Amino acid sequence: MSGNKTLVFKPKLKDKTWNPSKETILFEKWQKEGIYRFDENSDKEVFSIDTPPPYVNTPVHIGQAYTYVWMDIFARYKRMNGYNVLFPMGLDKNGLPVEVQAEKTFGITMHETPREEFISKCKQLLQESGETSLETFKRLGLSCNSWKLEHKIGGRYETDDPEYRRLTQETFIEFWKRGLIYEDEKVTNYCPVCRTTISDAEVEYEEEETLLNYIKFKVKETGEEILIATTRPELLCSCRIVLFNPSDERYQHLKGKHAIVPIYGHSVKIIPHPYAKPEFGSGLVMICSFGDYSDIRILRELDLDPIFAIDEEGKMNEKAGKYKGLKVEEARKRIIEDLKAEGVIVKQEKILQRKPICWRSKNPIEFVPMKEFYLKQVEFKNEILKLADNMRFFAPESKQILIDWINSIDIDWVISRRRYYGTEIPLWYCKKCGYTYVPEPGRYYQPWKEPPPISKCPKCGGTEFRGEERTFDTWFDSATSEVYILGYLWNKEFFRKNFPCSLRPQGKEIVRNWLYFAILKSFLLFNKEPFRNVWIHMHVVDEYGRKMSKSAGNIIDPQDVIEKFGSEAFRIWTSLEGNITRGDIRCSFERIRGTSKFLTKLWNIARFISSFPQVNDDYELAPLDKMILARLNELISECRKGYENMNTFRAATAIRTFTWNIFADHYLEAVKSRAYNRNNIFSQKLQRGAWYTLHKCLETILKLLAPVCPFITEAIWLELYSKESIHVQRFPEEKEEWRDSIVNLLSEFMDFDNAIWQYKKKQNIALNQELNATVYAPINLKPFKEDLKAMHRIKNLVFGKPSPNEEAEKISEETEVYIVKN
């Protein structure tokens, strides 16, 4: 026994505190060891994550950083549970943003620059910004399979890669052959700023205050003056008909007569139609081509030819007469002045209007006729709804966003765009007979710059062809990301075995395009849902709940956070702040700094424990040890529930509460005396029991926390427990031998501690100073007698209640603790 006195307890963990500079060293080590690489020949069950490839023209923003960390946590948890985790890094490079940026940066206009030259300018910009994005993701410690652009399962991918575009074209060719694609001239949503057709999925709405103008029209047959209210007087030239409600008594006499349109002088029919609402404006409504979706619907229904007055640049055309060449808003202003001058505007009212805008440029959209390619979808709505039922949503209520969207679809998907930086539509046309040639799949085609793979037109023998110049809607590329990452192009057997993809994580604002289009294409290609699980997240906002934006000046750059606190601080914050599938997450430097204190606490705990030897035999557990191990068992189960339900908030909160508020505050304080055993109060076996328990708890906490905090847990793990990374260890399972009903005493135990600490504080007695009194503790706590006595240095500890003739003071509200002063 006396040998113990010579034992020196020195921390094995050398650094006094957690040092974030270790993060990059550990990251490099993982890359070198290749512990996250994907092995497509492994026997393990695959868990695949269809990571959302971020668009690279802007730095990684806080919302991306936050949600990518969560995805990484899902990946790490599954990996520790024995799955072969497919967690690819992708970058989105197709489409409009880079084109706009190239125009700005180089002072050029897309349609006036040779296509080849314009594309190479875009590539140049994408190269630089792509590297920046990857650096940030690496600093966040993501366990992606590979950071190298590789045409293999698990490789990094980019949506403008010829290989990726080959897949997009292959799906088009398949749809074409099956008659699912058609070309049609329809009125489509058109963004004059982006200069392209956009699909309904890309239309957003904005509430806007606008003027409702009451304009006098004359009835041709009687000369009577009638009032028509409109928000878009600039479209008078394209007015085609005037409606009143069939039940509106005021206007029955106008049926079949004509109204003369001011300024332009053409006359249009007046008819009853239920679309006119008696309570809106004057009850008379003019239908133009086109002010909104209703105009389109009604003219179609009445079979009236539209008059298009707005061109592709968003300017009035010759139909608008003297307003030709003016932008829509300008034309509106001018025509109002003219109408006022003519005295035909009777009054103006301010009203709120729901205005359709482009989701990228936020500009009002117009409706223009365009010949475009469409992919059929309306006829499959019911089947697609059925597939949606096969997918599990986190949170479950997010599914409704998808259902509502599917139900609202009433037009096929317009998939062609008049842009340069996108995947080309692989078609050629015979110059002689107009025959459309679609090539065989197998490679990436660029019809605008290369001849077709055939030399003669199969129909007429002609030898000259015109290549299609249009590209696809970029969602048509994105909608097969899960097909690409699962190796459809390279390993059909792997694909068949592992499709549907295990998880699609994404934002709620792209449910109607990214998620929906993936389901549509998956239905058409495989008649199957593309995902087993869908995780839908909300947004990261500022500390007051406001959206972060450049103009509000409240942007928090994740690079700054990493610079200041390290990436582990950011990671632990993402998991302790809240569950982003249930609501927006508030972010500030202060909140991140606050939650990161847990890292310091964890390091201190580990360093303290690292002073003691690790033992696996010849130990005896005290009731105190059994109680904390039983509680640790409960923590394991709680963490598993959290992670399994993609709720890392639940898991991380449970870990912090256990580690800090229970294990450190109570167990460590109580077990210290026994672990050191300086006065040989305890048997060596019980001392070894303390050592065993300390290390088991720490080891388990590290493994439970490893998915959230891969750096600090790894640093401690490698220094204390094993040369093999913590990230290839098995995630803890509950242990039968740790289960013990003694855990039910834990809260009473903690109440007792708190009572003594408060009492000492009140009496100005230092916590490590002897309490020269008799303390009566609840009888339940008797098994902990020796540890409690040593911990609180209580002179006389008795279990039970004092007798009535003793002068005892009750010192706890929560439990029966009494003090009798000596």
Ligand SMILES: [Zn+2]
């Ligand atoms: Zn736009």
Ligand SMILES: [Zn+2]
């Ligand atoms: Zn031909």
